[in-house]
């Protein structure tokens with residue numbers, strides 16, 4: 001959600017990040033446990049005890065979500081997909097997996113383990129709460145709450161709407177039967193949107209009744225709605241780029257500019273005057289510095305153009321991952337998205353053949369749509 005995220009740990013070689021929005025939820029969780037849940041169910045506790053247990057329990061909720069995401073990631077890796085990192089944010093976690101699964105069975109396995117891991121955790125926490133019942137009421141109470149939360153997480157994630165795990169399971173089944181990923185995604189996405197709508201409606205009804213818990217449902221509903229739509233769009237775009245090679249998408253004409261050039265000069269002299277959109281950034285002494293596309297310029301506010309330099313907005317060479325002229329278009333799209341960059345150089349051995357910018361992909365899709373291909 002935010003550009004900035006905190007890197008907190010590395011588990012099994014996978015980087016764990018925390019999005020700042022997650023901190024808000026963490027505090028809300030602690031507060032609702034310490035202020036409401038524990039005092040209502042265990043009136044004998046002191047305030048300090050309720051807050052202490054609220055904090056500890058929230059940490060363990062965080063741990064539970066992490067385990068859920070880790071199992072997705074580990075299964076993806078086992079199946080040969082590269083997993084770079086996991087980011088925990090507002091409503092859960094996202095495992096950054098480089099590519100969408102290419103086979104229904106792969107997606108099925110990757111999706112189903114998430115809810116399964118939540119159910120296993122629920123079982124473990126329930127066992128702990130029984131075991132600890134005599135020894136310590138607070139620990140037992142915390143474990144019981146975690147058993148409930150993990151059961152809820154497992155059930156919620158099994159709802160058959162994309163992009164939830166259950167939606168992915170459904171998509172993999174429809175995909176397997178029909179052999180059509182686009183159609184399968186459409187079905188799962190429509191059900192996802194219906195579920196989002198129901199959550200929104202339930203949330204509004206709760207709020208009208210004066211129950212502010214409804215806000216959670218609205219938040220989750222809004223998130224699911226946009227994710228379901230986006231998921232389908234991505235699949236459509238991906239399927240349009242499938243089978244197209246890098247050499248058919250790349251620009252082969254690009255100018256060379258120095259890293260110290262201002263954006264204003266770049267726009268005036270190169271973009272407007274010479275109609276160029278892609279630039280190799282070179283320095284006399286140190287050679288290739290990076291690549292700049294029109295997108296990088298556009299994302300800088302206009303009032304900064306007179307003093308912002310090309311080197312401030314370019315994608316530096318160490319972030320550029322080259323592809324070959326035969327790399328598939330859908331793979332290039334994933335690579336741009338997962339690296340969060342706008343351009344990728346096309347190399348044939350040591351030779352630079354061309355550059356592909358995000359815009360080149362968009363223009364290709366536009367053309368295909370216009371020609372109804």
Ligand SMILES: [Zn+2]
Pocket residue numbers: 068069072114115157165
């Ligand atoms: Zn999941």
